[in-house]
Amino acid sequence: MSRSGRWILCAYLVYLVLPLYWLFSMAISSNADIVGEFNAFPAAPTLANFAEIFSNPVWYQAFGNSLTYVFINTLISLAVAIPAAYAFSRYRFLGDKQLFFWLLTNRMAPPAVFLLPFFQLYSAIGLFDTPLAVALAHCLFTVPLSVWILEGFFSGVPTELDEMAQLDGHSFGYFFLRVFLPINRGAIGVTLFFCFMFSWVELLLARTLSGAEAKPIVVVMTRTVSASGLDWGVLAAAGVLTVLPGVLVVWFVRKDLVKGFALGRVS
Amino acid sequence: MLELNDVRLPGASVAFAHTFAAGEISVVLGANQSGKTDLCRLIAGLPTRASGAVRIDGEPVVAGPRHRPVAMVYQAFINYPNLTVAENIASPLKARRRAQAEIAAAVHELAAKLGLEHLLQRQPAELSGGQQQRLAIARALAKDARVLLLDEPLVNLDFKLREALQTELRALLKASDTVVVYTTSDPRDAFALGDEVVLLSSGEKLQAGAPIAVYTNPSSLAAMQLLSDPGVNLFERDGHTHAVRPEHLRVSTDGELSFDLRVTANETNGDESFVHGVVEERDWVVRTRGMLEALPGDVLRLSARHDDVRRFT
Structure with a gap:
């Protein structure tokens, strides 16, 4: 690689990493240091901000709430989308293409459109302010997305494989769980990643459908700015902790992601 | 013995009947779109546009593919990509809950027959095309079914491999009293493998008989064309x-x-x-x-x- 190419890459890396570094640097600084003089490195590193988060129920419960609804959402999305995508990829039925397209159109509306109906509906049936409410609302977006991603991968698996399992004498359940799902691990990894990411970072529905009880972390972060003035350090620490689950998910599905993003080029 | 009655393949105007003998290799010869695959799928009980009555050893067969005494090798190399070669061969035996020792013995015997012994722990993706199709054949043989269907099994192989496997196949398939139905579009396969050749054109049976007899006495111009290359x-x-x-x-x-x-x-x-x-x-x-x-x-x-x-x- 040429010298200038290397420099451009390095500059790009700095550009990508700088905000993360700054966030981390703030998270281990005191408020006085943050608003004081400019420092490239924290003058007096401290873990007080993290301690505050792990000792204050407003913070750690918010993390718990977020993780709960993200988990429920991912679980429902995969549980519903895997059979649906299989059906779309394997069977021709009346209106299958229209149904598939209709699923996708759900994804085209901005979440804000659904705020009012969801709020009203959930209030009426007592679902308001629960992690389940947020998880279900997010399903409206993650399920179509999941079906769409999975259908592409499932269609890449030849139907003959399904038939061969039958000819070998295996039940459908055996084939599906022991053959079909394992060979689509990459696809499921990618789908899981997208569901998680959507649900974890989504703010609008999460804020509207939760009150005091099920308040998610993204909401607590935005409210802290206005409520308690400028607690920069704690806010930055919360930011660091919010980035972590995403990193963890990517870490665990990284091999499948590589395969999955290759989109069928790896058989 | 495999009896087919009132078989109607897509695109055909008349139905036909045919009886395939046990212990013989019947080569079904037809051009593309002549209905060879539909015929196989009909016998195997898989979804198809063909219709007809199937009897195996005199018994009418109506069960789905899972419960039919029929094994099949596809044109594309179809194996379980997530299982090893040994697990692939063992698959039909496992489905029938055979004892571990029996399965292991059968796997080794079939692997030896098809030259796959040194590959038992590999995944299908790590095999060459010829080896993948050998594996598919080994798995089909493992089922030890009354009827073995081979739907253009050698088409996707290159020329040399095809010749080599063709010679082996004859010895391998003749050794049992299974009904072997082998479809192809290459007249040479009919002579190399077939005890009997069945000529299929646009879903209709033109002629059937020993390859040499059909060659010397074609009943129609189409039959003569089909068994001639060029x-x-x-x-x-x-x-x-x-x-x-x-x-x-x-x-x-x-x-x-x-x-x-x-x-x-x-x-x-x-x-x-x-x-x-x-x-x-x-x-x-x-x-x-x-x-x-x-x-x-x-x-x-x-x-x-x-x-x-x-x-x-």
Whole structure:
């Protein structure tokens, strides 16, 4: 690689990493240091901000709430989308293409459109302010997305494989769980990643459908700015902790992601 | 014994019946879209546009593919990509809950037969095309079914592998009293493998019988065409269409019948030559031994024996 190419890459890396570094640097600084003089490195590193988060129920419960609804959402999305995508990829039925397209159109509306109906509906049936409410609302977006991603991968698996399992004498359940799902691990990894990411970072529905009880972390972060003035350090620490689950998910599905993003080029 | 009755393949105007004998290899020969795959799927009980009644050893078969005594090898190399070679071969035995020791013994026996012993712990993706299809055949044999269907199993292999596997297949498949149905579009497979050949055209059965008998006595022009590669040469005499095979023409002047061929192309592979040309305004091809010196524009005098010419009405 040429010298200038290397420099451009390095500059790009700095550009990508700088905000993360700054966030981390703030998270281990005191408020006085943050608003004081400019420092490239924290003058007096401290873990007080993290301690505050792990000792204050407003913070750690918010993390718990977020993780709960993200988990429920991912679980429902995969549980519903895997059979649906299989059906779309394997069977021709009346209106299958229209149904598939209709699923996708759900994804085209901005979440804000659904705020009012969801709020009203959930209030009426007592679902308001629960992690389940947020998880279900997010399903409206993650399920179509999941079906769409999975259908592409499932269609890449030849139907003959399904038939061969039958000819070998295996039940459908055996084939599906022991053959079909394992060979689509990459696809499921990618789908899981997208569901998680959507649900974890989504703010609008999460804020509207939760009150005091099920308040998610993204909401607590935005409210802290206005409520308690400028607690920069704690806010930055919360930011660091919010980035972590995403990193963890990517870490665990990284091999499948590589395969999955290759989109069928790896058989 | 596999009896088919009232079989209607897609695109066919008439139904047909056929009985495949146990312990014999029946080669179903037909061009693309002639209904070979639909025939296999009908026998296997898989979804198909074909319809018909299937009886195996006299018993009507109506069960789904899972409960039929039928094994199948597809044209594409279909194996379980997430299982090893050994697990793939064991799959049909496992489905029938055979004892571990019995499965292990069968796997080793089949792997040895198909030359896969040293590959048992590999995944199908790590095998060559030929090995993948051997694996598919091993798994089909492991089921030890009454009927074994091979749907153009060698088409996706390269030339040399195909020849090698073809010879092995005959020995392998003849060793049992299974009904073997082997579909192909290559007439050579019929001679190399078949105890019987069934000619299929546009979903209709043209003729069936021992390959040599069908070759020497084709019942129709279509049947003769199907069992000839390259195609037969046609000419008109006394208001009837006559046909002669490319290999029955000789470049000489002293035959019972003579033709003048105006050469348009000449392909040779050293061992054989195919001379293309025009006779009586029809496209002909002549197959001769060795190299033949003929340039486009040349006129060759061809001769044929009366016995080699078929007359069709």
